[in-house]
Structures are given as structure tokens and as C-alpha cells.
Amino acid sequence: MKNNTDKQPAKEVVLAFIDALNKEDFTAAGNYLTDDMTFKGVLGSRDGAHAYMKDMQQMKLKYDVKKVIAEDSDVCLFYDLDMSGTNIFGCGWYHVKDGKINSLNVLFDPRPILEKAK
Template identity: 80%
Template sequence: MKNNTDKQSAKEVVLAFINALNEEDFATAGKYLTKEMTFKGVLGSRDGAEAYMSDMEKMKFKYDLKKTIAEDNDVCLFYDLDMGGVTIFGCGWYHLKGGKISSLNVIFDPRPVLEQKKK
């Protein structure tokens, strides 16, 4: 696997990031993020790669990619996301700056997650 993200395409960076998350290699995953990375999702937001990666280490989500669309510094992934007890279909829009992920916007139907929390 390449570690020099400046020479990788945006698609290669995002796919390497997802692969590292799936393998629970959080140290490697974090290297694909800018320090100022922002996350916006249906159930909340995070500012900074450290806060985001801290959450990812706790949740240990698994991504089953269905479709990848890339254009310039933007990559959109459609996936089934195993959230530990519930699997949802979602979409993530990754934007890169300087060869690293600088923002992530995620959309999905939160009802299965909210229903699981009620139990």
C-alpha cells in the first residue's frame, strides 16, 4: 500500500482509508485525514481528525462498498454500513485537500439506528 497520499488519486486515498477502517488499522486510517478534517452526518458532526478517529475506534464500523464515484478532489461512496447490530445503506461524500481527506458528509436513513437505541 502506498503511504504518499500526494501521489495517489482522490479515489485511491478514500478507498485506502475505508480499507484501513475495515481492518481496524486506525493509525493508518488517520494518516489519510487532514488535522482539520470535518465530519457532518445525520446524527451529529465532528471537528478535527482526532475527534473523528476517536469515534471510529469505538464504533468499529464495517463498510461494504457498492459504488464509487470520483471527480477531481471529490469521492462519493455508496455502501452498506454494519454498525454493530444494524446495517444501513448510506452515502459518504469525501473532499480532499493536499491529497488528504478534509471533509466528509454522510447521509442515511437514521430510523434503524434510532430504533436499536430504544431497545
């Protein structure tokens, strides 16, 4: 795969996006996403940056990145994720196109969240 980013390397784009989310700067975070960005996760999926960012504003997740693996336009993050006081280890696979995140696939064990919701 050829790197499609024209502004910053994909790794820098993704880490800047995570930094903005951690600071709850949702406007800045949204600027790192393409309008047609797709999200696929364990608990559902979203089409479009607006729908995804709406969820992020409500959940106010905090990421503690443990490892970054980047290859061309793809970046994989391993992180501890604070979801309203529930800490979960997860992995996110980000694809960057034209300097913005175009897709995100997330994997984690949802049992702690589902147990808390009971």
C-alpha cells in the same frame, strides 16, 4: 475543480482509508485525514481528525462499498454499513486536499439505529 492530491488520486486515498477502517487499523486510517478534517452526518458533526477517529475506534464500522463516483478531489461512496449488527445503506461524500481527506459528509436513514437505542 482542480485535483489537489499530490500523492494519490482522491479515489485511491478514500478507498485506502475505508480499507484501513474495515481492518480496524485506526493509525493507518488517521494518516489519510488532515488534522482539521470536518465531518457532518445525520446524527452530528465533528471538527478535527482526532475527534472523528476517536468515534471510529469506538464504533468499529464495517463498510461494504457498492459504488464509487470520483471527480477531481471529490469522491462519493455508496455502501452498506454494519453498525454493531445494524445494516444501513448510506452515502459518503469525501473531499481530498493535498493527498488527505479534508471533509466528509454522510447521509443515511438513522431510524434503524434510533429504534435499536430505545
